[in-house]
Amino acid sequence: MEILEILKECISTLTVNKMRTGLAILGIIIGIGSVITLISLGQGSQKAIEDQIQALGANLLTVIPGGQNTGNVRGAVGSATTLTLNDAKAIQTTDQITTITSVSPEYSGRNQATAGRNNTNTQITGVYPEYQEIHKVIMTTGTFISQRDVDGITRVAVLGPSVAATLFGDRESAIGQNIRVKGQTLQVIGITQSKGGSGFNNPDDAIYIPLSTALKVIFGADHLTSIAIEAKNKEVMTDAQNQIGYFLLSRHKLSDPTEADFSIFSQNDILNTASSVTGTFTTLLGGIAAISLLVGGIGIMNIMLVTVTERTREVGLRKALGAQKKVIITQFLIESIILTLTGGIMGMMLGIGVSYLLSHFMSVPFTISTVSIFLAIGVSAVIGIVFGLYPANKASNLQPIEALRYE
Amino acid sequence: MIKVSHISKIYKIGTLETLALSDVSFEIKKGEFVAIMGPSGSGKSTLMHILGALDLPSSGTYILDGENVSDLSQDELADIRNRKIGFIFQAFNLLPRTTTLQNVMLPMVYAKIPKEERVKKATKYLEMVGLSHRLNHLSNQLSGGQQQRVAIARGLVMNPAILLADEPTGNIASSQAEEIMGIFQHLNKEEHTIIMITHELDIANHAHRIISLKDGKISGDKKNSRPTKAKFIINREGDQ
Ligand SMILES: Nc1ncnc2c1ncn2[C@@H]1O[C@H](COP(=O)(O)OP(=O)(O)OP(=O)(O)O)[C@@H](O)[C@H]1O
Numbered sequence A: 001m002e003i004l005e006i007l008k009e010c011i012s013t014l015t016v017n018k019m020r021t022g023l024a025i026l027g028i029i030i031g032i033g034s035v036i037t038l039i040s041l042g043q044g045s046q047k048a049i050e051d052q053i054q055a056l057g058a059n060l061l062t063v064i065p066g067g068q069n070t071g072n073v074r075g076a077v078g079s080a081t082t083l084t085l086n087d088a089k090a091i092q093t094t095d096q097i098t099t100i101t102s103v104s105p106e107y108s109g110r111n112q113a114t115a116g117r118n119n120t121n122t123q124i125t126g127v128y129p130e131y132q133e134i135h136k137v138i139m140t141t142g143t144f145i146s147q148r149d150v151d152g153i154t155r156v157a158v159l160g161p162s163v164a165a166t167l168f169g170d171r172e173s174a175i176g177q178n179i180r181v182k183g184q185t186l187q188v189i190g191i192t193q194s195k196g197g198s199g200f201n202n203p204d205d206a207i208y209i210p211l212s213t214a215l216k217v218i219f220g221a222d223h224l225t226s227i228a229i230e231a232k233n234k235e236v237m238t239d240a241q242n243q244i245g246y247f248l249l250s251r252h253k254l255s256d257p258t259e260a261d262f263s264i265f266s267q268n269d270i271l272n273t274a275s276s277v278t279g280t281f282t283t284l285l286g287g288i289a290a291i292s293l294l295v296g297g298i299g300i301m302n303i304m305l306v307t308v309t310e311r312t313r314e315v316g317l318r319k320a321l322g323a324q325k326k327v328i329i330t331q332f333l334i335e336s337i338i339l340t341l342t343g344g345i346m347g348m349m350l351g352i353g354v355s356y357l358l359s360h361f362m363s364v365p366f367t368i369s370t371v372s373i374f375l376a377i378g379v380s381a382v383i384g385i386v387f388g389l390y391p392a393n394k395a396s397n398l399q400p401i402e403a404l405r406y407e
Numbered sequence B: 001m002i003k004v005s006h007i008s009k010i011y012k013i014g015t016l017e018t019l020a021l022s023d024v025s026f027e028i029k030k031g032e033f034v035a036i037m038g039p040s041g042s043g044k045s046t047l048m049h050i051l052g053a054l055d056l057p058s059s060g061t062y063i064l065d066g067e068n069v070s071d072l073s074q075d076e077l078a079d080i081r082n083r084k085i086g087f088i089f090q091a092f093n094l095l096p097r098t099t100t101l102q103n104v105m106l107p108m109v110y111a112k113i114p115k116e117e118r119v120k121k122a123t124k125y126l127e128m129v130g131l132s133h134r135l136n137h138l139s140n141q142l143s144g145g146q147q148q149r150v151a152i153a154r155g156l157v158m159n160p161a162i163l164l165a166d167e168p169t170g171n172i173a174s175s176q177a178e179e180i181m182g183i184f185q186h187l188n189k190e191e192h193t194i195i196m197i198t199h200e201l202d203i204a205n206h207a208h209r210i211i212s213l214k215d216g217k218i219s220g221d222k223k224n225s226r227p228t229k230a231k232f233i234i235n236r237e238g239d240q
């Protein structure tokens, strides 16, 4: 019997038994669709979290004054005055530190800012232009603090979007207007784009001014509250951390690292925590996906096995009328392949469609991994084919009359 | 052509054993028309399944055309059933949800007969049993008698050398049964061997030889010197 004949016979069997065919295909669709959707969601969420961390600056090191051990001799971390602009300049210029690209000396303090009758208590940060690149600040309008502003101690300010909204309502009109901080007048030259952060260090709720202005005009300080340093890449983070540490120790004439009057934090620490969180998350979703694959598989298996009585009789009859074993096996194999292929393709389209919709509504990036597709289709195909062939194989080893009598 | 010697069949269900056939021996020559009679449960169908190579005896030998059936492989048996034997099941055994025409064409599919010829032959035999107006009905949309006639058409369609019919007229009104007997006698005239199970003496009397079974044993084997003649009508249009 030619393969074309068998194929026709299969299609006729499949179309004749619409209920059975439909249910089997449905099982496969649901199995494959849910796996693809879940894995896509997991990966999308992971990517979303990584993107957010990336946005904060993934290769960022932060030096703050004060030691790491909170002994009773020292003040609270960050309150010390041991970090100076000269430290920052030295880190920038020394050839002992080879793993960094740029350095941003910073001075921050919280203060009242007013504009007309509006006022807000916000973070005021004195910055170098490097701040913009290191912290990935994007401007909505106007410009960021320039080197000329720093050199000239100009009285200008860049506002975070929340501050701009609070002080001026309409953000656009803020440019060129004046705000007052500690009795000094500053002219607004730019507004930053929202980063969607929240909490204490919210970059949207901040005012940036030239570092020189912050130190000499507003706060009257001669030290820094932090130095942000960008490492060349993720891999050299630890090296950079060590190089900066030893360099500052020797600059501060300290021999023992435990006596350090500064601390260095790496974005790595945050990234690691986040990675382990998203990793757990992905494992969890992977687990759920595996379960749905199992459930889908059992669904396929059930449909195949529920009809085993009827199918066994069918095999018995076909054998009685002269079908050879290989013809019967081929017929059932082709049937199973048609089923899993149809169901597989439909399930894949469903999975991709649902993933797309969900990622849209949950505003996470839309990612589809080919591995998940192959895995889902592979597993369902194996289940479909194994349990599709099972009755055929079993029945074709029986005497035709036994198969015909099967219950 | 058919030679069974000392065959027995034991069905085992758990520890319960049923002796359906015990030490049955007989010979049937080419071109014979034999009726097998006997009370319900006497082993008629069991014997017929063995003769049709659908099942193997528990002991004894069955020689079909010089070959011991127990020595043949499943695939060889399938081929023999396809080409040599036409089987009409007591329980019809039609493919469910499949059309009359497709059911009758099925043995020809496995014989690799081209499609046009399959349709032509199947149509012809369905006409012969009076079902030309039911070609595209699904098997489960037919009455019992109609299903039986589809089963008869399927048994005849390969023009088999041996026709095995298990109660072929059990569900058919006597006038139509008479027509079926006409077909059988017509075939028999063309040297086809026919073995038919029936519990009706009227029907059995169409055969030339009547074998009686009782409790799995042969209780009688006699010649019927004056078989009833049935009219052979072909190409009749439809039934009511
Ligand atoms: N598959 C089976 N398993 C167990 N016992 C069986 C099986 N098939 C038949 N039998 C038993 O074998 C005996 C003979 O059965 P068989 O079907 O051959 O009878 P029969 O003469 O065809 O009867 P009827 O006229 O009712 O069709 C019965 O007692 C029956 O119960």
Ligand SMILES: [Mg+2]
Pocket: B044, B045, B046, B090, B166
């Ligand atoms: Mg019977």
